[in-house]
Amino acid sequence: MKFIHSADWQLGKPYGRFEPEVRAGLTEARFEAIDTLGRAAAEQGVEHVVVAGDIFDTEGPEDRTIVQAISRMSRHGCRWWLLPGNHDFARNGGLWDRVHQRASENIVVLSTPEPVEMNPGIWLLPAPLEHRHNLEDPTARFDAMETPGATLRIGLAHGSIRDFGSQGETKNKIAPDRARRSNLDYLALGDWHGALRVDGRTWYAGTPEVDRFQRDDPGQALVVELSTGAEPSVTPIRTGRFQWLLRDWMVSDQAAFDAECALLFGAIDPPTTLLRLTLAGITSLGDRIGMLGRLENDIGHQLRYLDVRADDLVGRPREEDISNLAVEGMLGAAATMLNARIERGGEDAVVAKRALERLFVEYSREEPA
Incomplete structure (x- = not known):
């Protein structure tokens, strides 16, 4: 199984401290990152792109932001798996219902914590956030998720494995050994805005378009290759413009x-x-x-x-x-x-x-x- 792991698109981010010309360029670059990911999927021969939360910057974005995102994803042949994060958490009658109404067949919204079979024997275990700040580990449910005939189990979550201080969320804490506890072949995480290896089976993808003065690296995504019983092969690829x-x-x-x-x-x-x-x-x-x-x-x-x-x-x-x-x-x-x-x-x-x-x-x- 080979797929792309991304996270933290934060579409609709306002960039209010910048002049209009700069703000417009930064805003457009976040949408362009979707096309970059779609092209990378085609080049890598990848059928699936999993996005570990914070696809949108707020849980009430403008219609234009939603339509732009769906339009760009729809024109690529890969399948997009979207997980609600803490910025765009799932609630009845909220953002994700608006996305459902417009989404094409290649866009899957993972708004409920139910396992989905991506390919025969390959299961995706999502941990969508239902509130901005959750007191319990959102991945604890993985232990009880049934995945009949699974050859590979992939977890998808948004939260902090460790305390990132002011640069990461202090809520939504995830057990550092979740991959081992829940028998996961790979745990795809979002929240931390730089690509980060937690252990051999647990990674943060980082944001595809950097949005703060924090590190020299441009935005990235991860190309992940999984084989039963082997440690994942993870390769960062550049996606960021700025x-x-x-x-x-x-x-x-x-x-x-x-x-x-x-x-x-x-x-x-x-x-x-x-x-x-x-x-x-x-x-x-x-x-x-x-x-x-x-x-x-x-x-x-x-x-x-x-x-x-x-x-x-x-x-x-x-x-x-x-x-x-x-x-x-x-x-x-x-x-x-x-x-x-x-x-x-x-x-x-x-x-x-x-x-x-x-x-x-x-x-x-x-x-x-």
């Missing part, structure tokens, strides 16, 4: 900053990269202004999104900077006074540093070309 990168640069001058930029751009595709960059170090005031200017006027336009945090990048005016201001008389006197306050430290130093930087910026703008 990369969300976290970078911390310690820089002392413009040259060091430019070198970091060159390394970054040598390793990424800028239009599909979102970057949160933290800058730290002590440099000249002129270099600090030059670095931030390049980020704002060049790099920020090349990337899909750029978030810069430069509070720890200290710009100290050089004697040359002060002398350039000094020729202006009153500007020079103000610069000298502000620099003295910076040297003394204390609460006034932060304000003085900002004032001196602004003074230097305004002076630089007034310089003749």
Whole structure:
């Protein structure tokens, strides 16, 4: 048996903190991931794609979100097995009834905890969530599920095998040895947004399209091959379009900053990269202004999104900077006074540093070309 394991599509995610252009691209990429999975199924000779929960970001998505999802799944030859998760939990008269009304024959909604025979002798044991937070282990029912003539038993669930803190749900806890307890050949999990091996028979697929600054890896899915009595063969495949990168640069001058930029751009595709960059170090005031200017006027336009945090990048005016201001008389006197306050430290130093930087910026703008 060979199939694709996916999870955490979270279709309809709002991305409210981004500008409309960025938001539109990220939203569309989540739908495009469905087509990527469908094409991968055809290329791998796979008949089934199992999705371990959180197909939708909420249990009340817009009709357009549902129709887009169904339309994209329907045009591929594989069969889609959809499990309600904690974001899109199953309830009477809710989301999954709306999906049922529109779904094509190749889409199976697993809204009840009843085993289904996918192929002769190959059983899928689903653990749909009926509430956002469940106190009991949703996979405990696997022990009592009857699978007559089973040659392979595949569990499908959504929840936390371990405590992921703020990055994973603290409810919906799943026994770490569930595969052994319930005699499963494979346990396909969702909730954790990165591909993760728990043990030889238990995996998180991760999200097909990354949605936070957490890891360098783009979105993935897992191609799983099962044989009776053997440990599964699991191969990650890339599905994601965008990369969300976290970078911390310690820089002392413009040259060091430019070198970091060159390394970054040598390793990424800028239009599909979102970057949160933290800058730290002590440099000249002129270099600090030059670095931030390049980020704002060049790099920020090349990337899909750029978030810069430069509070720890200290710009100290050089004697040359002060002398350039000094020729202006009153500007020079103000610069000298502000620099003295910076040297003394204390609460006034932060304000003085900002004032001196602004003074230097305004002076630089007034310089003749």
